[in-house]
Amino acid sequence: MGIKHRAESVDHFRNELKNLRNARGLSQGELASRAGITRQAVSSIESNLYLPTTAVALRLAAALSCRVEELFSLIRPVERIQGTLVGRVPERDPSRPPVRVKVAQVGSRIVVRPVMGLGDVLSCAVGADGYLTEPASYSDGSTVEVMLSRDRQAVEQEISVAGCDPAIFLAGEHMRRRKDQTSVVGWTMGSMAALRSLQRGEVHVAGLHLFDPATGESNLPFVRRALKGSAYDVVTFATWEEGLLVRKGNPKSIRTAADLAEPTVTLLNREEGAGARLLLDRQLREAGIDPARVRGYDRIASSHFEVARAIAGQQADVGIGIRAAAQYFELDFVPLQSARYDLVVPKAYLTSHPTLAHLFETIVSRQFRNEIEALGGYDTTQTGTMHVLRG
Numbered sequence: 187m188g189i190k191h192r193a194e195s196v197d198h199f200r201n202e203l204k205n206l207r208n209a210r211g212l213s214q215g216e217l218a219s220r221a222g223i224t225r226q227a228v229s230s231i232e233s234n235l236y237l238p239t240t241a242v243a244l245r246l247a248a249a250l251s252c253r254v255e256e257l258f259s260l261i262r263p264v265e266r267i268q269g270t271l272v273g274r275v276p277e278r279d280p281s282r283p284p285v286r287v288k289v290a291q292v293g294s295r296i297v298v299r300p301v302m303g304l305g306d307v308l309s310c311a312v313g314a315d316g317y318l319t320e321p322a323s324y325s326d327g328s329t330v331e332v333m334l335s336r337d338r339q340a341v342e343q344e345i346s347v348a349g350c351d352p353a354i355f356l357a358g359e360h361m362r363r364r365k366d367q368t369s370v371v372g373w374t375m376g377s378m379a380a381l382r383s384l385q386r387g388e389v390h391v392a393g394l395h396l397f398d399p400a401t402g403e404s405n406l407p408f409v410r411r412a413l414k415g416s417a418y419d420v421v422t423f424a425t426w427e428e429g430l431l432v433r434k435g436n437p438k439s440i441r442t443a444a445d446l447a448e449p450t451v452t453l454l455n456r457e458e459g460a461g462a463r464l465l466l467d468r469q470l471r472e473a474g475i476d477p478a479r480v481r482g483y484d485r486i487a488s489s490h491f492e493v494a495r496a497i498a499g500q501q502a503d504v505g506i507g508i509r510a511a512a513q514y515f516e517l518d519f520v521p522l523q524s525a526r527y528d529l530v531v532p533k534a535y536l537t538s539h540p541t542l543a544h545l546f547e548t549i550v551s552r553q554f555r556n557e558i559e560a561l562g563g564y565d566t567t568q569t570g571t572m573h574v575l576r577g
Contacts, residue, residue, distance in 0.1 A: 200259045204232040206250050220249035265334045267316070267341075269296030270327060272388050273303050277323035286314035288371055289332055290346045290390070293535065297346065297388055298330055305374065305489075308355075312371065315341050343368045343541045348380035349393025350460065350489055351423060351527055353510075353558045360554045361544055368541040374489045376460030381412040381530065390535050390542055393423060395461040395525040399468065404526040406573055417534065420573040421546055423527045424558060425565040427509040428465055430520040431494050440504050441520060443469035446480045453482035454493050454502035461525060462490065462506040469522065491515075509563025524565070528573065546570070 207217050207228075214232070218225040222245055231238050231246075238246065238258070247254045267289065275285055286301040286309075298318075302309045316332040324330055334341065345368055347354050358370030375383065377394035384392035398407040409420060432440050438451055443466070446453055456462040470477055477483045482502060487493045491514070493505035498515040512519040529546075536543050548554055550570035558564045 199237065200261050201232070201234055201257070202259075203228075203246065203257050206252060206257060207232075210250055212250075217246070217249055221245040262337075265338060267296060267332050267334055267338070268329055269298040269332060271324050271330045272297055272299045272326060272383075274326050275300055275318060275322075275324040275330075284317035284319045284333075287316055287318055287332055288312070288344070288346075289315040289334070289341050290344045290371070291342050292346065292387055292390055293532075293538070295387055298332055299373065303373065304371075305492075315344070340367060340369070343539075345370045345391065345539070345542055345545055346373065346389040347371065347391040347393060347529070348373045348375055348383040348389040349391075349527075349529075350374055350376060350380075350395075350462075351393055351426075352489075352491060353424075353561060353564070354393065356557060357545055357548050357554065360551065360557070361541070361548050363553075364544075364548065366541060366544055368544065370545065376457050376463065378408070378412070378459030379457070381408065384530060384532075385413060390531065390539060391545070392530045393527060394530065395426070395428075395527045396464060397461075397468075397523070397525065405528045405530075406575065409530055410575060413530070416575045417532060418575060419531050419533055419536065420575060421529050421531070421549075422568045422571040422573070423529050423549060424569055425524050425526050425567070427519075427521050427523075427563040428462065428506065428525050429509065429512075429522040431497050431505050431507045431512045431515075432503065432518045432520065433497060433500070434516055434518055436518045436520075438503055443473040443475060446470070446504065447475050449481065451481060452503045453480050454485050454487050454496050454505040455483055456493070456506060457486050457488065462493075465522065465525075466506045510561045513562040519563075526568065 214228045215225045218228045223242060230236055243254050243258060247257055269289060288299050288301055290297050301312060301314050304312055315336050316334040318330055319333050347370060349372065352372065354370060354372040358368065361368050361370065373389065377396045380392035380394055383389050394405050394408065396408045397404050401407050406420065430440055440451060445451060487496060490507040490511040493507045494511035494515040494517060496502045497505060497517055509519050555566035555569055559566055
């Protein structure tokens with residue numbers, strides 16, 4: 187006995203026949219004549235009384251000079267998923283739009299973050315993976331339900347990176363040029379905060395630029411202390427220039443850390459644990475300057491670009507940052523050191539995540555390296571170099 191197929195419900199399909207017919211300026215009778223079917227058939231299809239056969243759908247598409255998919259398409263069922271919230275969501279008015287969120291599968295966990303955590307500019311440029319529809323207040327670590335707005339497979343391919351290099355978003359763009367549909371989302375935070383986020387299982391990759399004057403090593407001593415064991419790969423993303431960001435023309439003649447103690451100079455600092463903060467503190471110690479003498483030492487910005495934007499807007503005179511941020515905001519730059527920016531990734535994620543290994547293939551490509559070098563202040567000579575974690 188043959189298999190009996192149930193008729194597909196019209197409720198599962200999006201029907202654009204009437205809209206496209208009207209857009210072409212055709213009556214039902216004129217379209218019917220062109221497609222070789224009756225006017226009654228056109229009316230019934232537009233009214234969702236029945237679905238056209240494949241042959242009829244092809245005739246209608248030909249008559250309207252469009253693709254069948256533009257006329258009829260499947261409506262995906264709304265998928266809901268539960269995950270752990272990173273960050274917090276204040277209680278909102280039920281009449282306001284739902285909260286936009288990014289969703290990533292990190293190991294066995296589903297991690298949910300509000301898109302607004304990307305900052306004022308990126309939150310309007312990066313698409314959401316779904317929405318929190320309940321108008322409740324949620325604290326960090328809460329279990330939340332998300333109504334997905336993307337395919338579940340796309341969410342599973344998303345790569346979350348914690349760190350402070352804005353060029354990580356370019357890696358995602360270059361992956362898509364290679365026909366990879368992965369999204370790479372960079373969550374801005376200082377180096378130590380990025381390591382802690384990786385340790386908590388909130389991201390796939392942590393980026394850091396920390397110099398240990400006791401050993402003369404970059405990053406590895408901090409990774410060894412924060413992440414016990416050797417179950418991690420450490421790969422160089424790039425080497426960049428760090429220094430003092432000052433206004434165009436350097437009107438206050440800021441050349442060294444000693445100049446930061448001048449009473450007319452206002453600093454914008456980075457948070458504790460950030461590589462830029464560690465560099466500043468080391469420079470002040472070497473110059474014999476008590477941080478209490480530095481005006482603005484306790485004013486905190488969360489990224490290199492936030493520091494640069496504030497200086498360009500004359501909200502501060504100086505800050506520590508990378509040359510690329512200075513160039514973007516047309517600031518002057520006083521170099522202090524070259525810093526190696528490394529990416530730390532659990533080895534287990536490289537085998538379990540469907541596209542994470544592609545990220546590391548992408549950053550060593552000549553096309554990607556050319557692009558970040560063009561940003562200014564990036565040296566990709568060591569990009570892709572693996573560093574061994576020895577205890």
